Each structure stands twice: as structure tokens, then as C-alpha cells.
Amino acid sequence: xxxxxxxxxxxxxxxxxxxxxxxxxxxxxxxxxxxxxxxxxxxxxxxxxxxxxxxxxxxxxxxxxxxxxxxxxxxxxxxxxxxxxxxxxxxxxxxxxxxxxxxxxxxxxxxxxxxxxxxxxxxxxxxxxxxxxxxxxxxxxxxxxxxxxxxxxxxxxxxxxxxxxxxxxxxxxxxxxxxxxxxxxxxxxxxxxxxxxxxxxxxxxxxxxxxxxxxxxxxxxxxxxxxxxxxxxxxxxxxxxxxxxxxxxxxxxxxxxxxxxxxxxxxxxxxxxxxxxxxxxxxxxxxxxxxxxxxxxxxxxxxxxxxxxxxxxxxxxxxxx
Amino acid sequence: xxxxxxxxxxxxxxxxxxxxxxxxxxxxxxxxxxxxxxxxxxxxxxxxxxxxxxxxxxxxxxxxxxxxxxxxxxxxxxxxxxxxxxxxxxxxxxxxxxxxxxxxxxxxxxxxxxxxxxxxxxxxxxxxxxxxxxxxxxxxxxxxxxxxxxxxxxxxxxxxxxxxxxxxxxxxxxxxxxxxxxxxxxxxxxxxxxxxxxxxxxxxxxxxxxxxxxxxxxxxxxxxxxxxxxxxxxxxxxxxxxxxxxxxxxxxxxxxx
Numbered sequence: 001x002x003x004x005x006x007x008x009x010x011x012x013x014x015x016x017x018x019x020x021x022x023x024x025x026x027x028x029x030x031x032x033x034x035x036x037x038x039x040x041x042x043x044x045x046x047x048x049x050x051x052x053x054x055x056x057x058x059x060x061x062x063x064x065x066x067x068x069x070x071x072x073x074x075x076x077x078x079x080x081x082x083x084x085x086x087x088x089x090x091x092x093x094x095x096x097x098x099x100x101x102x103x104x105x106x107x108x109x110x111x112x113x114x115x116x117x118x119x120x121x122x123x124x125x126x127x128x129x130x131x132x133x134x135x136x137x138x139x140x141x142x143x144x145x146x147x148x149x150x151x152x153x154x155x156x157x158x159x160x161x162x163x164x165x166x167x168x169x170x171x172x173x174x175x176x177x178x179x180x181x182x183x184x185x186x187x188x189x190x191x192x193x194x195x196x197x198x199x200x201x202x203x204x205x206x207x208x209x210x211x212x213x214x215x216x217x218x219x220x221x222x223x224x225x226x227x228x229x230x231x232x233x234x235x236x237x238x239x240x241x242x243x244x245x246x247x248x249x250x251x252x253x254x255x256x257x258x259x260x261x262x263x264x265x266x267x268x269x270x271x272x273x274x275x276x277x278x279x280x281x282x283x284x285x286x287x288x289x290x291x292x293x294x295x296x297x298x299x300x301x302x303x304x305x306x307x308x309x310x311x312x313x314x315x316x317x318x319x320x321x
Numbered sequence: 322x323x324x325x326x327x328x329x330x331x332x333x334x335x336x337x338x339x340x341x342x343x344x345x346x347x348x349x350x351x352x353x354x355x356x357x358x359x360x361x362x363x364x365x366x367x368x369x370x371x372x373x374x375x376x377x378x379x380x381x382x383x384x385x386x387x388x389x390x391x392x393x394x395x396x397x398x399x400x401x402x403x404x405x406x407x408x409x410x411x412x413x414x415x416x417x418x419x420x421x422x423x424x425x426x427x428x429x430x431x432x433x434x435x436x437x438x439x440x441x442x443x444x445x446x447x448x449x450x451x452x453x454x455x456x457x458x459x460x461x462x463x464x465x466x467x468x469x470x471x472x473x474x475x476x477x478x479x480x481x482x483x484x485x486x487x488x489x490x491x492x493x494x495x496x497x498x499x500x501x502x503x504x505x506x507x508x509x510x511x512x513x514x515x516x517x518x519x520x521x522x523x524x525x526x527x528x529x530x531x532x533x534x535x536x537x538x539x540x541x542x543x544x545x546x547x548x549x550x551x552x553x554x555x556x557x558x559x560x561x562x563x564x565x566x567x568x569x570x571x572x573x574x575x576x577x578x
Contacts, residue, residue, distance in 0.1 A: 073417060128341075201431050207418050208428070211411035212470075214380050216477070217404030217432040262420045 005259050009270070013277040020049050020280040025291035043178075051177040052283045052297070053276035055241050056248055058189045058234035060275020063249030064256070064268045065196055065231045068203045069224055070133045076249030077235040080121050080140030082114050083244035084147035086236070089113020091154055107181055111240035117143060118232030130221035131228060172245040172298025174283050185237040192234035196268050199227055203264040245282075245298045247305035248275045254312055278305075329353030329389075330513060331377060331407070331481050336386035338376055338536075346372045347383070347536040354481065354513050359503060361524040361544070362517040364533030365557050370517040371412060373533065374483045377515070378409035390481075404432035408479035412486050412517075414470055419457040422450055422469050429476035437478045444476040445469075447502060449495075463490040471499065475506070484516040488523070496523070521548060525563075525570045532556050545570055 021041065022028045028037045028045075059077060066075040077083075093109035124139030125131045196203070202223040205213035210220045238245075252271040260270055282300035289295060331354040338347040347369050354360060364370045375381045377388055379395050388395040390407060398406075416425075426444050430436045445451040448468040458466055467490050474482060482503075488496045500523075506512040515531075524530050525544045532540040532547050534556045540547035550563055553572070561572045 068418075071417070201428075204420075204424075204428060205431060207420075208416055208425070208470075209411060209413065211375075211380060211409060211413075212428075212473075214400075215378065215404065215407075215409040215411075215474075216428060217401035219400050257419060261424070262418045263424050 002260060009259060009274075013273055016277045016281050016284075017049060017053070020052070020284045021045050023284060024288050047179050047182065048174050048177045048283060049280055050182055051174055051241050052279040054182070054186055054189055055174075055238040055245060056252075056275035056277065056279030057272035058192065058238035058275075059245060059248040060252035060256075060271035060273070060278075061193060061196060061268050062231045062235045062238075063251075063275075064253040064264065064271040065203065065227050066249070067253050068207045068264060069227050069231075070137050071207060071209075072133070072137060073254070074250070075137065076247075077231060078244060078246060078249065079144065080117070080136070081142075081144030081147055082117050082121075082140075082232070082235050083239060083246075084144050084151060085117030085120075086110040086114040086239040086244065088147045088151045088154075089116065091151060095154065095158065107240040110243070111236050114236035114239045115232065117147070118228075118236065122228060122232075131224050136228075171296050172243045172301070173294075173296045174242045174279075175287075175294050177242060181241055185241045188233050188237035192230040192237070193269075193272065195226055195230035195233075197265075199223060199230075200264040200268055203227060203268070207262075207264070243296075243298065245279060245301055247301045247309070248278060251301075251305045251309050252278065254309065258312060327355070328392075330356055330391055331515075332389040333373075333377060333383075334387050334389060336376060336383040336388065338372060338381060338383050338385075345536055347376065349386075350536065350538060351386075352531060352538055352541060354515055356480070356511050356513055357507050358529060359507060359514045359527060360516070361527040361530040362515055362533065363519075363521065363524055363530055363548070363556070364539075368533045368556070369536035370533055371485050372536070374409065374485050374515065374517060378407060378483050379403060380409065401432045404477065404479065406479050407481045408474050408477050408483065410470065410474050410482065410484040410487055412489070414463075414466055416458055416466075419459045421455050422458060422461075423454045425458055425469050426450075426472045426476060429473040429478075432477065437476075439476050439478065441476065444472040447475060448472045449498070464492060464495060467491060468495065468499075480510070480512060482512065482514045482516075484514060486517050486519065488516075488518060488520070521553065521561075522571050524548065525572070526568075548572075 022030055024045070026040065028041060062077040066077060067073055089112055090106050090110040093105060121136060121140045121143060122131060125136030127135060202213065202218045205216045205218050206220065206223065213220045252275040253267060256267055256270045256274055260266055278301065279297060282297045282304065286295040286297050286300045333350055333352050336347055336350045337345055339345045350373065362370050362373070372381065376383050379388065382396070390398065390403070395403070422445065423441055426441045429444070442451065445454055448471050450465060450468050450472060453461065453465065458469055461469065467487070471487065488499065491499065503512065503514055518524055525548060527544055529542065530544045530547050531538060532552060539556050540552055548563060550561060553559065553561055561574050563570050563572050
């Protein structure tokens with residue numbers, strides 16, 4: 001445990017959240033709130049911050065789980081095709097005129113797509129009564145290519161304006177965040193997080209390999225199934241909230257490991273919190289840089305995340321490969 | 322567990338194993354381990370040593386036969402209860418996550434709600450990695466890493482250790498120290514060990530060895546009985562001579578290469 005780093009970590013997270021609430025194209029002074037300020041805070045900024053926190057938490061935790069379960073430092077929920085599957089399902093829904101749930105239609109179809117793809121990846125990864133990491137990873141990569149190709153095909157032949165908007169939204173856009181989406185997604189994310197936190201010892205043991213995990217008294221295949229299910233639940237909920245945001249799932253676990261250590265009992269919750277804060281920050285940058293235009297948060301996370309990731313890659317204590 | 326039992330504490334009764342659609346890897350194998358026994362498991366590459374250990378550890382289910390731990394079918398144990406009695410140490414140690422030495426050794430306590438007597442520091446000192454407690458395992462040498470995992474195994478406190486080539490990557494000093502350590506734990510805690518190994522000269526110093534050929538027991542007992550020129554030729558397809566020495570015996574060959 002590194003107490004000083006822990007305090008700095010918490011301080012930075014709290015600072016970012018406060019900044020995301022009160023800073024932006026219009027600065028809000030928390031000590032003298034006007035009616036207008038209250039309205040902005042309550043209807044626009046707060047739901048956005050909550051959505052960003054929830055999405056980032058789900059993705060950060062999912063990344064930490066997958067890197068452990070698949071024993072691969074490059075794993076993140078999107079490498080398994082979950083994002084492209086969700087986008088494809090949302091696009092197909094729009095093309096077939098699925099508008100029965102109004103503004104909830106795209107999030108709903110995206111959620112269904114993400115959940116279906118997770119199950120499909122799981123089915124391909126299943127052999128001899130269990131899930132096998134290499135099979136999961138390869139199945140995910142294969143499905144990812146397939147769905148991306150079909151999505152591209154749809155985009156290139158379709159002139160549907162709604163479809164183009166939906167596809168843009170899938171690249172990660174929090175500008176549509178409002179309170180109505182939050183409760184359902186939050187429930188899924190809380191359930192997923194609870195499952196993982198109760199399984200973090202098993203996750204630690206599985207990082208050492210199935211044989212050690214078995215020897216330490218864990219039912220490896222059952223634990224892997226639960227962890228994979230929790231990851232799928234959280235990622236699907238996250239996609240339904242604001243589309244697909246890259247890099248958080250990959251990056252946060254590496255940063256947290258570097259700062260606070262690799263023990264999953266701390267790594268998973270800390271990656272979640274870091275993911276939430278990072279997405280708040282990306283959203284703040286996205287809406288403040290050139291108002292009134294908003295940059296999609298997914299691109300901001302990549303622009304900030306990728307260079308830092310490459311810097312970390314140079315350090316020996318982050319990756320040993 | 323302090324009472325010394327004369328009967329077997331781990332027993333494989335007529336165990337066979339094959340992967341679906343494959344030929345038998347283990348065929349009708351019966352053997353047993355008693356308390357305070359250290360058994361060297363020998364056999365050519367692919368003879369089934371690792372598979373036997375994995376079946377004994379409950380990691381692979383035998384296609385026929387039964388594994389019995391303390392007079393109860395192994396499969397009837399809860400995972401966590403089994404982990405307190407029986408511990409398996411795999412051949413491959415590949416960790417690509419920067420855990421610290423202390424974190425890894427501490428995982429040996431996972432089966433317990435109330436930690437047993439040995440502390441993480443004791444276990445690290447026992448295998449000589451105490452000074453590396455806060456180092457990342459990913460930065461250690463192969464041998465050091467192996468000792469870290471051995472410390473985890475020791476702290477797990479199981480009475481039976483199934484070790485798949487635990488001496489690989491260890492230099493001669495740590496090989497001897499590790500064997501001495503096991504011997505002292507055998508005396509102090511009644512530890513039983515089954516250890517796969519390749520060094521026949523080392524095996525000749527064991528009290529008991531088991532020679533495996535094609536998934537069957539080719540011989541079991543004192544090494545001077547089990548490991549003769551004839552049995553070694555049979556099991557390994559190689560000509561060597563076993564010579565008596567002041568302490569035990571050693572194998573030699575007219576000219577190695």
C-alpha cells in the first residue's frame with residue numbers, strides 16, 4: 001500500500017469531478033448560485049458527470065477484470081467485439097424502424113447488441129465445460145472484425161441520416177446524457193461491480209494461472225464465468241449510456257497498477273474510479289475546447305490516453321513483456 | 322493433523338485418464354502417499370508425470386478410478402477445504418503482472434479466514450526472498466521467482482505437496498536448500514511430498530521413488546531397488562550404469578557425448 005499516492009489519487013479524482021461540475025464554457029461559482037446556474041448544474045452538468053462516472057467506472061473495472069481473466073495486458077472490453085456488436089445492433093435497429101421506445105431506442109438496442117455479443121464470445125470461448133482465455137480472445141477479435149465490416153458496409157450503402165447520427169453517437173458522446181437513462185444502467189453496473197469485488201481474490205489467483213488458482217481453492221471455471229458475466233453486464237450498460245469510449249478499459253488498469261499496485265482487491269475499484277474521473281475530464285475538455293461545438297469524448301480519451309500509455313510502455317515495472 | 326497415521330493419506334485407486342477421443346495417458350494406476358513421505362516421481366518426457374500430479378490435485382478428473390484424500394473421495398471436498406490439505410505447484414510459472422513478492426506469498430493465505438501460524442515474513446525468509454519483499458516478481462530471475470511461489474505454497478500450510486519439477490531453474494545451492502527445507506518440514510509438521518524431477522542422481526538420494534512408464538507404475542520403493550541400469554534403460558531408453566558410492570549411488574555412462 002502506498003498511502004501518499006493513495007491520497008494524491010483520491011484528491012485528483014475529487015478535483016476532476018468538481019471541475020467537471022463547475023467549469024466549462026460557462027463557469028459556475030458554487031458559492032453564489034443563480035437560478036440559471038442551478039438549472040445548468042442540475043439538468044446538464046450533473047447527469048453528464050454521473051453518466052461519465054458510471055461509464056468510466058464500468059469500463060475501468062471491466063478492463064481490469066479482462067486483463068486478469070484473459071491474462072493479457074492488451075485486453076479491454078472492446079477488443080472482444082462488444083462495441084462493434086453494440087453499434088451494429090443499434091444501426092440495424094434504426095434501419096428497421098425500431099423507434100418504439102423513443103429516445104431510449106438506441107441505448108436499448110445497443111445494450112441488447114452488447115449483451116448478445118458477450119454471449120456469442122462466451123459461446124465461442126467455451127470448450128470442455130469451461131471458458132478458455134485464448135479462445136475468448138481470438139473469438140472476440142474475429143467477431144470484432146466481422147461486425148466492424150458489416151457496420152462499414154451498412155454505412156456506405158445507407159443514406160439514412162438517423163443512422164449516421166447513431167453511428168456518431170456510438171463513437172462516444174455524452175451530450176445526450178439526461179437523468180432518464182441513469183437508473184437502469186446504474187443497477188447493472190452496481191450488480192457487476194458487486195460481483196467483481198466479491199471475486200477479487202479469485203481474480204488475483206487466476207492471474208497466477210489456473211493451476212495456482214485451483215490449488216488455492218478456487219473453482220476456476222465458475223469464477224471465470226462469473227467474472228466474464230460481470231464484465232459483460234457492466235460493459236453493456238456502459239455502451240447503452242453513451243456509446244463506446246475507447247482506451248479507458250485498456251489504460252486505467254495499467255495506470256492504477258503503476259500508481260497503487262497490482263492487487264485486484266484495490267486495482268478493480270481504483271481502476272473504476274480512475275476510469276470515471278478520466279471520462280469526466282475527457283468530457284470537460286470535449287465541451288470546453290471549442291464551444292458551442294462538442295468533441296466526442298471517445299476521441300478525447302484516445303488523444304490523451306494513447307501518448308500516456310505509450311510513455312508507460314517504456315517503463316519496466318508496468319509491463320514485463 | 323498432529324496424529325501420525327500409518328495408512329495412506331492420499332491414494333490413487335486404479336486411476337485411468339484420457340482426453341476425449343485420445344489414447345490413455347494414465348492407465349490403471351494405483352499408488353499411495355503416507356504421512357511424512359517424500360516421494361520422487363520419475364519418468365521420461367511424456368510418460369504422464371504431470372498428468373498424474375494434476376489428477377492427484379483434483380485438477381483433472383480421472384476417466385476411471387478414484388482419488389482418495391484422508392479416506393474421503395477427493396471430489397467430495399469443497400475447494401477451499403481441499404486447499405488446506407493438498408497443494409499443487411505447477412511446472413510453468415508465467416506471471417506478467419507486477420505483483421510484489423509479498424503480495425504473491427500472501428495469496429497462500431486465501432483458503433483461510435483466520436490465517437495459520439506462519440506469517441508472510443516467515444515464509445519469505447524460509448526460501449531466502451525476505452530481502453526482496455517489495456520487489457516486483459516480474460523483475461526477478463527464474464530461480465528467485467520459483468522460490469517466491471514456493472514460499473506461497475509453504476504458507477498455504479497443506480500437509481501434502483504435489484510439486485511438478487520444483488527444482489527447475491534453481492541453482493545447486495537452492496536445490497539442496499529446498500530439499501533440506503522439505504525434509505525439516507517433514508520432521509516438524511509431518512509434511513508429505515510428491516515431487517516430479519528429472520535428475521536421477523538427486524532421486525537416488527530420496528527415501529522413496531516412483532518410476533513411471535507410459536502412464537503406469539514401473540517401480541516404486543527405495544531408489545536403489547527401483548532405479549537400476551535395467552529399469553532406467555526400460556523407462557528412458559538410455560544406457561547408464563548405477564554405481565554405489567559412499568553416500569547412496571550415482572549414475573554414470575562410459576562417455577556422455
